[in-house]
Amino acid sequence: MRASVVAPIQGLGSAVLSAVASVGTAGHLGVGALRALRKGDMWGPHILAQMARIGVHSLPIALFIATFTGIVLALQASYTFTGAIPLYFVGTLVGKTMVLELGPVLTGLALSGRVGANIAAELGTMRVTEQVDALETLAYDPIAYLVVPRVLAGAIMFPMVVLMANAVGIVAGWLTSLWLLDMSSPEFLKGLRLFFRSWDVWFSVIKSVTFGLTVTSVGCFFGLHTTGGAEGVGRSTTHSVVASSMIILVLDAFLAAVLL
Amino acid sequence: MSIRLEEVHKAFGRKEVLRGFTIEIHEGETVSIIGGSGVGKSVALKHIVGLLRPDRGEVWVDGENVGRMPQQELYKLRRNVGYVFQFAALFDSMTIGENVGMGLRRIPEMSRASIAERVAECLRLVDLEGFEERMPAEISGGQRKRVGFARAIATEPKYLLYDEPTTGLDPVTTAVIDELIMRMRRELGVTGVVITHDMNSAFRVSDRVALLHEGRVRFQGTPTEMRAADDRIVRGFIEGRPELMGAAP
Numbered sequence: 001m002r003a004s005v006v007a008p009i010q011g012l013g014s015a016v017l018s019a020v021a022s023v024g025t026a027g028h029l030g031v032g033a034l035r036a037l038r039k040g041d042m043w044g045p046h047i048l049a050q051m052a053r054i055g056v057h058s059l060p061i062a063l064f065i066a067t068f069t070g071i072v073l074a075l076q077a078s079y080t081f082t083g084a085i086p087l088y089f090v091g092t093l094v095g096k097t098m099v100l101e102l103g104p105v106l107t108g109l110a111l112s113g114r115v116g117a118n119i120a121a122e123l124g125t126m127r128v129t130e131q132v133d134a135l136e137t138l139a140y141d142p143i144a145y146l147v148v149p150r151v152l153a154g155a156i157m158f159p160m161v162v163l164m165a166n167a168v169g170i171v172a173g174w175l176t177s178l179w180l181l182d183m184s185s186p187e188f189l190k191g192l193r194l195f196f197r198s199w200d201v202w203f204s205v206i207k208s209v210t211f212g213l214t215v216t217s218v219g220c221f222f223g224l225h226t227t228g229g230a231e232g233v234g235r236s237t238t239h240s241v242v243a244s245s246m247i248i249l250v251l252d253a254f255l256a257a258v259l260l
Numbered sequence: 261m262s263i264r265l266e267e268v269h270k271a272f273g274r275k276e277v278l279r280g281f282t283i284e285i286h287e288g289e290t291v292s293i294i295g296g297s298g299v300g301k302s303v304a305l306k307h308i309v310g311l312l313r314p315d316r317g318e319v320w321v322d323g324e325n326v327g328r329m330p331q332q333e334l335y336k337l338r339r340n341v342g343y344v345f346q347f348a349a350l351f352d353s354m355t356i357g358e359n360v361g362m363g364l365r366r367i368p369e370m371s372r373a374s375i376a377e378r379v380a381e382c383l384r385l386v387d388l389e390g391f392e393e394r395m396p397a398e399i400s401g402g403q404r405k406r407v408g409f410a411r412a413i414a415t416e417p418k419y420l421l422y423d424e425p426t427t428g429l430d431p432v433t434t435a436v437i438d439e440l441i442m443r444m445r446r447e448l449g450v451t452g453v454v455i456t457h458d459m460n461s462a463f464r465v466s467d468r469v470a471l472l473h474e475g476r477v478r479f480q481g482t483p484t485e486m487r488a489a490d491d492r493i494v495r496g497f498i499e500g501r502p503e504l505m506g507a508a509p
Contacts, residue, residue: 130349133311137343138363138411139335 055157070172091191123223158212279475357392
């Protein structure tokens, strides 16, 4: 009876302690990464390669998602508006929704799977095969060598990918309006321009920078703290995707509340 | 100049691995630390190079307390220490040449040409001449170990730490690695710490052998002294008789 009362409390206690320890470790990693920015000789040579891996190689999946999101937005807007709201508002809805919400968030979620999982698996494998220890014994700072180029590349390339995804999504919505909704280009563009504000684009950029920082740093965190061989690598990869997806959604709400 | 571990304690969660581990390794000598699997041999080795910090106790290298050393100082110390990992720990995405040259690239005075020259020299030393452009996935386990060895000696360290250098190797490759360890001491005066449970190898390469048991050094002495030891744990381990080890007080 007593054990049945104590065990859940113990479990809760250890879960809280573990969460606090993780926050502390993540903070330590963040401070280490800021300090490691000074060591340009270690991360500098790798930044372009990481930008290509994180940004350029992610374009196909990001643009694929954006294309179909744009098509669906146009179709659903037309379905909702028919007979009640002028059809040129399809352009407004496609533009606003892509730039403010679906462009950054869907790209962020997709890249948390592609980029975050890739980083966690790569660094996790390096950790369990002692390659990270080997770096340290060769006088390399693993944070400067492994974490900084990935996080910087994420912060730089996510906005680029998101801006392209926004553009492609809008174009897809436009073409859908022309071909399937019998709208004209002037109609669609009128709606697109109607409530457009340049701040919307900045908002999209700010969101995507924070998502880029989140996905890459969460991937690095779980990767570098991997234990337990191949199973541990799988666990880190899953945790990385789940955690970064959750943080992206929380940040999405937070930024909308603060910046809009 | 020596390596000294004093009363080192280290636990992972509730598992206490080292419980007052004490050993001193003098300049120019090779000491093997032997013991069963999971007794903390590699953990002890990682303390020497600051990959792990003790919960209690002190680790001294060249008169410096490694356990309290700031990270920057630790990187300086590591330039004098070569580490041969159990499974080589080669960087998968790099060629063999790039792997061996990794430590050299941290030395500002070294030009690309001198790095390439030194890499070739180290690969020649481990009988892997001309392997520079191959990838780690293209070579055998024994060759990977030798590349790990070449990488560790490339910076001409004062100390070499070997984590199970011969485990999983055939007898011929084992003899080659043992000979390399002895050559390092004989020709370059390198101080070596070898973690192994290969008794033949330990007796062949070491000036002294220490048996790690239950987190402490149970026995240490020359190979001859160890062979003659009466201690039941020592006898049990070197003769492969678990009943003696289990029956010990």
